[in-house]
Amino acid sequence: MNNYQEALTEAARFMKAHDRFLIVSHVNPDGDTTSSALATALLLEQAGKSYVIVNEGETPSKFGFLPRFERILNLSADSLEERFDAVIAVDAADARRMGEVRHLFAPNARILNIDHHPTNDFFGTVNVIRTDAAATAEIMFEVMEAGGFACTPELATCLYTGLLTDTGGFRYSNTTSHVMEIAAKLLRCGVKPGEIAERCLEEITLKHVQVLRRALQSLKLTHRNQVASLKISHADLCETGATSEDASGLVNYGRNIEGVEVGISFCEPEPGVVKVSFRARAHVDVAQIAKSFGGGGHAKAAGCTLKGELAAIEEQVLAKLSEVLGVGVHE
Numbered sequence: 001m002n003n004y005q006e007a008l009t010e011a012a013r014f015m016k017a018h019d020r021f022l023i024v025s026h027v028n029p030d031g032d033t034t035s036s037a038l039a040t041a042l043l044l045e046q047a048g049k050s051y052v053i054v055n056e057g058e059t060p061s062k063f064g065f066l067p068r069f070e071r072i073l074n075l076s077a078d079s080l081e082e083r084f085d086a087v088i089a090v091d092a093a094d095a096r097r098m099g100e101v102r103h104l105f106a107p108n109a110r111i112l113n114i115d116h117h118p119t120n121d122f123f124g125t126v127n128v129i130r131t132d133a134a135a136t137a138e139i140m141f142e143v144m145e146a147g148g149f150a151c152t153p154e155l156a157t158c159l160y161t162g163l164l165t166d167t168g169g170f171r172y173s174n175t176t177s178h179v180m181e182i183a184a185k186l187l188r189c190g191v192k193p194g195e196i197a198e199r200c201l202e203e204i205t206l207k208h209v210q211v212l213r214r215a216l217q218s219l220k221l222t223h224r225n226q227v228a229s230l231k232i233s234h235a236d237l238c239e240t241g242a243t244s245e246d247a248s249g250l251v252n253y254g255r256n257i258e259g260v261e262v263g264i265s266f267c268e269p270e271p272g273v274v275k276v277s278f279r280a281r282a283h284v285d286v287a288q289i290a291k292s293f294g295g296g297g298h299a300k301a302a303g304c305t306l307k308g309e310l311a312a313i314e315e316q317v318l319a320k321l322s323e324v325l326g327v328g329v330h331e
C-alpha cells in the first residue's frame, strides 16, 4: 500500500477512534470546503459519532440546499464554549486558512487535515493531501471508500457539489477521467445533477447583477491587454445593498475576454480592506502571485486580502503583474 492509501485508511480510523469532533471549513467558504465539511458530518453520523461544524464567518446561503447545512455554526455570530480533542479541517491549505478557530481546540487536540492545495503545509496530526485531486470532495470520496462507509444520496449530493464547484462545472483542466468516474458513481447513488447545477452555477442574485453593472464600468485592460481588472468599492456594495457574496465570481468576466491572460477583481467589503481575486487562463501561476501578498490558492484561481486604500492596492498588484509578465502596466 502506498502512503496515500495509508493516509486514507488513517483518516477513516481517525473518524472511528474519537467520539466527538469539531469540523472546520476554510475562511470565505466555497462549495468544496462546505460540501466536504458536510460530507464529513454525514460520515461521522454513519459511525455513530457527534460533531459541531464551524466556520469563522458566514457560509453562503446558496449552499443552503446541502444536507446538514443548518448545522454550520457561524463563529462571528455565535460563540462556543466547548473545547475539542478531535478536529477535522477540510480544504484548508494551512492552519491560518481555518480562521479564528484555534480557541476551540483542546491543548493536545489531534487534527485530521484533508486537502488538495499544493500550498498545504501538513499542519495536521494526520494529513491526507493529494494535490492532483480536483477537489477536497474527491479525497472525501476516497476516505468514504477506504472506511467502508455507505454512499447515501445525501452524502453523494455533498461530494458531487464539491466536485462540480471546484471544477467550474466540470470545465477546468482539473476535470480528470477520475473526477468523471467518481461523478458517475455519485449519480448512481441518487444525485440530481440538474438541481445542483441550477443552485451552484446558474442562479444569481439580483444584487449580483446590480453590482456587476458597476464593476463592468470599472473594467480596465492593461499589460498589452493581457490583464483585465475590475473594482467593486465599498460604496458600490453599500449603494446596491450587495454583500461580498453577491460580488463573487465577477473576476471571471475579465478573465474570459479573448486574449486576456489574468483576470483580477478588487473588492472592498469594508473600508480599508480589499479582497483580491485572480484567475489565470494558461501560463501564469496566480497562486504564486497571491502568495507573495500573503494569500494562496491554485495555479489558475487564487486570492489574497490586503489592508489599505483601494487605488493603492490596485497599483501595487498591477505592478506585481508587470514583474511576472515582463510587460509594463500601460505598455
Ligand SMILES: [Mn+2]
Residues within 6 Å of the ligand: 032, 033, 091, 116, 134, 135, 136, 166
Ligand atoms: Mn477545494
